Amino acid sequence: MNPKIALTIAGSDPSGGAGIQADLKTFTALGVYGTAAIAGLTVQNTQGVRAAAPVDPALVRDQIAAVLDDLPVAATKLGMLSNAAVAGVVADLLEERRADFGVVVLDPVMVATSGDRLLQDEAVETVRDRLLPLADLITPNIPEAAVLLGSTPAGHLDESTAQALALRGLGARAVLLKGGHQSGEELTDVLADAEGVTLFTDGRIDTRNTHGTGCTLSSAIAAFSALHGDTIGSGISREAIGQARGYLLRAIASGAAWTLSRSPGTGHGPVDHLVGKARP
Numbered sequence: 001m002n003p004k005i006a007l008t009i010a011g012s013d014p015s016g017g018a019g020i021q022a023d024l025k026t027f028t029a030l031g032v033y034g035t036a037a038i039a040g041l042t043v044q045n046t047q048g049v050r051a052a053a054p055v056d057p058a059l060v061r062d063q064i065a066a067v068l069d070d071l072p073v074a075a076t077k078l079g080m081l082s083n084a085a086v087a088g089v090v091a092d093l094l095e096e097r098r099a100d101f102g103v104v105v106l107d108p109v110m111v112a113t114s115g116d117r118l119l120q121d122e123a124v125e126t127v128r129d130r131l132l133p134l135a136d137l138i139t140p141n142i143p144e145a146a147v148l149l150g151s152t153p154a155g156h157l158d159e160s161t162a163q164a165l166a167l168r169g170l171g172a173r174a175v176l177l178k179g180g181h182q183s184g185e186e187l188t189d190v191l192a193d194a195e196g197v198t199l200f201t202d203g204r205i206d207t208r209n210t211h212g213t214g215c216t217l218s219s220a221i222a223a224f225s226a227l228h229g230d231t232i233g234s235g236i237s238r239e240a241i242g243q244a245r246g247y248l249l250r251a252i253a254s255g256a257a258w259t260l261s262r263s264p265g266t267g268h269g270p271v272d273h274l275v276g277k278a279r280p
């Protein structure tokens with residue numbers, strides 16, 4: 001059977017735990033053919049981000065067009081888009097040829113786990129006003145939802161739910177407000193879509209290895225959505241979201257079980273994208 005094809009438009013993480021590298025590993029682990037347009041470079045490892053630079057917007061546009069002109073993309077994930085010019089060319093292309101992107105998952109990446117900025121402030125408007133309405137699902141974390149709404153970060157579940165609904169009010173078709181930044185033993189991701197609000201709650205896994213969890217989740221949703229054959233009109237199936245969360249939790253749990261000496265990196269290590277795969 002021919003492979004399902006997914007596209008990621010995101011930033012590069014040379015240490016391999018987040019960004020484009022995490023997305024391609026996730027696509028491959030889930031049996032989807034991965035393609036990638038690089039929207040920005042970072043110099044980072046598990047300890048933090050040392051530098052970040054955008055890719056020339058014309059080159060970003062041409063990379064995306066080269067993929068779309070040649071491969072039938074079933075799902076696209078948008079991650080770190082660096083600045084307003086890069087976000088702008090992505091929005092232009094989405095407006096011009098929306099159907100070619102398949103279903104679109106927008107992860108509005110703004111700040112790394114280490115606290116470093118990955119999106120310039122002036123780009124927030126483009127992400128909110130142009131990309132958000134074109135996506136089938138947006139997956140902000142708690143601080144990103146607050147920035148998009150111009151409010152303060154949600155402190156408890158009622159506020160997260162209200163903010164997920166408010167983001168739908170801004171024109172998002174569906175919102176998965178991630179709960180990784182909550183305190184406590186349980187983490188809840190809030191899904192607000194046309195059917196209402198659904199809560200996904202799981203126990204917090206005790207680990208430092210959470211670098212790239214957001215990237216892995218959004219690319220896994222795109223991958224499962226491609227495998228399900230979700231269409232732009234009907235949006236992303238809840239099944240795809242549930243399966244993607246299941247994959248992420250297994251990957252976090254497997255990475256949490258790594259011994260310190262075998263764990264990749266000395267800081268916030270990655271998740272185990274190859275969970276369940278045969279390895280020596």
Ligand SMILES: Nc1ncnc2c1ncn2[C@@H]1O[C@H](COP(=O)(O)OP(=O)(O)OP(=O)(O)O)[C@@H](O)[C@H]1O
Nearest residue numbers: 113141178179180181187204205210212213214215
């Ligand atoms: N320690 C953990 N145990 C279980 N699930 C977790 C843990 N940390 C994060 N998650 C889950 O990982 C996903 C990403 O959550 P988070 O809110 O941290 O996003 P993010 O900040 O975009 O991620 P990233 O760390 O990649 O920037 C969510 O589904 C969240 O529930």
Ligand SMILES: Cc1ncc(COP(=O)(O)O)c(N)n1
Nearest residue numbers: 011012018019112113211212
């Ligand atoms: C290129 C790139 N994209 C996204 C993230 C966010 O992931 P995290 O917050 O886990 O560092 C990142 N660090 N780098």
